[in-house]
Amino acid sequence: MYKIKYILAPLLILAMLSVNAQKTTHTFKLADSVFLLDDKPFQMISGEMHYTRIPREAWRARMKMAKAMGLNTIGTYVFWNIQEPQKGKFDFSGNADVAEFVKIAQEEGLWVILRPSPYVCAEWEFGGYPYWVQNEKGLIVRSKESHYLKEYEAYIKEIGKRLAPLQVNHGGNILMVQIENEYGSYGADKEYLAINQKMFKEAGFDGLLYTCDPAADLAKGYLPGLLPAVNGIDNPAKVKDIIRKHHDGKGPFYIAEWYPAWFDWWGTQHHTVPAAQYTGRLDSVLRAGISINMYMFHGGTTRGFMNGANFKDNTPYEPQISSYDYDAPLDEAGNATAKFFAFRDVIKKHLPAGQALPDVPAKKTAITVPNIKLTSSWPILTNLPAPKNSLKPLTFEDLHQPYGFVLYRTKVQGGKTGTLRLNGLRDFAIVMVNGSRAGTLDRRLNQDSLTVSLPKGQVTLDILVENLGRINFGKYLLQNKKGLTGKVLFAGSELQHWSMYGLPFDNINTLKYSTASNKTNQPVVLKGHFDLNKVGDTYLDMQDWGKGVIWVNGHNLGRYWRVGPQQTVYVPVEWLKKKGNEIVVLELLQPHKTISAIDKPILDKLNN
Structure with missing residues (x-):
């Protein structure tokens, strides 16, 4: 003792x-x-x-x-x-x-x-x-x-x-x-x-x-x-x-x-x-x-x-x-x-006398990861969460949903062609008729309407709206509500009786995947796994994809969009491991069955 x-x-x-x-x-x-x-x-x-x-x-x-x-x-x-x-x-x-x-x-x-x-x-x-x-x-x-x-x-x-x-x-x-x-x-x-x-x-x-x-x-x-x-x-x-x-x-x-x-x-x-x-x-x-x-x-x-x-x-x-x-x-x-x-x-040149700088740490290792297979999928129109119903569309804020996506659904009597107008769209919308994409609307381009042809009978009209980010500077800070913030009109008439499905994607572990082939053109979540010989920083190459969000090992890495200039998504070495890495891709427009990563970023490529 x-x-x-x-x-x-x-x-x-x-x-x-x-x-x-x-x-x-x-x-x-x-x-x-x-x-x-x-x-x-x-x-x-x-x-x-x-x-x-x-x-x-x-x-x-x-x-x-x-x-x-x-x-x-x-x-x-x-x-x-x-x-x-x-x-x-x-x-x-x-x-x-x-x-x-x-x-x-x-x-x-x-x-x-x-x-x-x-x-x-x-x-x-x-x-x-x-x-x-x-x-x-x-x-x-x-x-x-x-x-x-x-x-x-x-x-x-x-x-x-x-x-x-x-x-x-x-x-x-x-x-x-x-x-x-x-x-x-x-x-x-x-x-x-x-x-x-x-x-x-x-x-x-x-x-x-x-x-x-x-x-x-x-x-x-x-x-x-x-x-x-x-x-x-x-x-x-x-x-x-x-x-x-x-x-x-x-x-x-x-x-x-x-x-x-x-x-x-x-x-x-x-x-x-x-x-x-x-x-x-x-x-x-x-x-x-x-x-x-x-x-x-x-x-x-x-x-x-x-x-x-x-x-x-x-x-x-x-x-x-x-x-x-x-x-x-x-x-x-x-x-x-x-x-x-x-x-x-x-x-x-301006250091105090006798002071020296430490050596610069070595450049970090960057790796390539070819041909990651995406083997399961979840088309987002399947297994939707419970909706909230309202005569008029509700905003993200009304739904107490901070970020992500909201799917707006209503029924329309078909058999005609007309202009679909989304007043106050915030910010990006994919319009689907009976589960098939009819077009997209982009607030950046001041787009709020498109011509839609509805088949005969009762039609399911879905509008998937993405919050692309609230304004962070200037006098419009309090005009930042997201989703469908105004009336939705088709052929001049207001559409009512909406069901809203919140898709915040804040917990991807709850998604229900299938290995069945997805041949629809609706937005889809894809999942795959990959192993590595060694870990290092890498950059997912999204040049051939359309628009979406990526997760690796549960970390939301951010958005990608073919319009550019950013064409890669950075994956930090700190969030990778040698065995059993999981990748999840929410693709809105143009899904693929494989994805690759390269050893350098592409941040300067624009596409029309």
């Missing part, structure tokens, strides 16, 4: 010292021109990456890449619709464990800039708002409306319980916390911003708070007394001038979003910008002592149904693709790009 005590005592002392070391608090303050970390000048060289867009198993690896490029800080949003998917039901498990993401960053020697406001934009579904806020009567987002503030307060307090203790003044690594997000591009109510500040403080965020806005909107979006960070410009003189103008003639100076490239949406060219166009600008910003956050350092993937969409007056609806590669320094799989090495060379 004495020997055991002598052995355990030093171990206990070491453990206590380790805990105390982790609880060491720091100070982070504003000086007239610089940030002060423990009263010493500190320049943030930060890069944005989002815990939700990276497999949890890869968080640490991505952070090591950040350190290797020379970053000392990472920025992340917190996504309300991930943390509270249904009202009052919070989730901080798995990939939603944002506190663990922050803690891993601390273990890897990285500071964090936290952006937990309910609105994030971020090319994310509904700008981060949960779908259910649209069901709250009278609720107006980004306003002083009481119902909104009540839900906002409940959310931010829940976030505060987990993340406020991780601020630098409490022994953590969160340097600053952002209230709201580019509010000046939406409104100009300083009272509303002050309410934000008050709620954040009451939630425990008692360190440095700041706002960020594009330069043109900063006057409307900053709150006097808080640091006004600027987005989208990198001329050092202009950055300093605009921040001084709105901060009592002082700094410090922070570019909260510096864009090394841009995101993509379906049907448009893949965005890329050569590193050479940015290296000189990055060098001048760092030389001027300005802190910076690259948006994005690593984009990753917007998996599941979490992509957002843009929509403005006199412009088309623009749903974003699943790949969030962003032409960033780290590609979608987390590998260093030419931009990574170019930026690393710039950052090296």
Whole structure:
């Protein structure tokens, strides 16, 4: 027993010292021109990456890449619709464990800039708002409306319980916390911003708070007394001038979003910008002592149904693709790009004396997987769930369904040809007559009607509607209901008496498959299995397919669509195994019996 005590005592002392070391608090303050970390000048060289867009198993690896490029800080949003998917039901498990993401960053020697406001934009579904806020009567987002503030307060307090203790003044690594997000591009109510500040403080965020806005909107979006960070410009003189103008003639100076490239949406060219166009600008910003956050350092993937969409007056609806590669320094799989090495060379020039960067981790292995057989299927018009019935079509929100698909069914007396018009289609529809596809309608193309010929007798009319992503930016945030949101007319007459079948595809394990051959042209779910000699990142090649969603080993990897520019779906190595991998494909238009994976992405191919 004495020997055991002598052995355990030093171990206990070491453990206590380790805990105390982790609880060491720091100070982070504003000086007239610089940030002060423990009263010493500190320049943030930060890069944005989002815990939700990276497999949890890869968080640490991505952070090591950040350190290797020379970053000392990472920025992340917190996504309300991930943390509270249904009202009052919070989730901080798995990939939603944002506190663990922050803690891993601390273990890897990285500071964090936290952006937990309910609105994030971020090319994310509904700008981060949960779908259910649209069901709250009278609720107006980004306003002083009481119902909104009540839900906002409940959310931010829940976030505060987990993340406020991780601020630098409490022994953590969160340097600053952002209230709201580019509010000046939406409104100009300083009272509303002050309410934000008050709620954040009451939630425990008692360190440095700041706002960020594009330069043109900063006057409307900053709150006097808080640091006004600027987005989208990198001329050092202009950055300093605009921040001084709105901060009592002082700094410090922070570019909260510096864009090394841009995101993509379906049907448009893949965005890329050569590193050479940015290296000189990055060098001048760092030389001027300005802190910076690259948006994005690593984009990753917007998996599941979490992509957002843009929509403005006199412009088309623009749903974003699943790949969030962003032409960033780290590609979608987390590998260093030419931009990574170019930026690393710039950052090296500005390191404190005696400091060196760690070696860049080796490029990850990528594999090919030929000829995966899809051996069973589930045509979606079979084995449907129980319907909800209504005189008029119900929206996704009416059905309390956040994402995915809804099948709308009614009976029509046939024997005639006419125009079928879907008023307020949100967003993509497949029209079927007696189980056979009659056509598709696409909100992106302002399509809401097609000519349909009905056979004689009573006809079953099915309309499968896909939510392609709620608007994430601009004045239409509260015009985001999905499904059939208006009247459905055929030959000028309104169709009524609808049955609605919810198909959220949030649990594919409940689907009932058959090995029978599927020869219909209706949407179908296909399933197969495959083994691997070795695991590695891979990219499912969807160039010959039509439109749909893919799962591998239960993980929803996102959408594909032949229109492009994205033609592959990224499969992370972390979610593969050597034996017994399962693949599930929901194909809406053009199913095949086999599928293959290649060792590189195709993100730049458009089709008519």
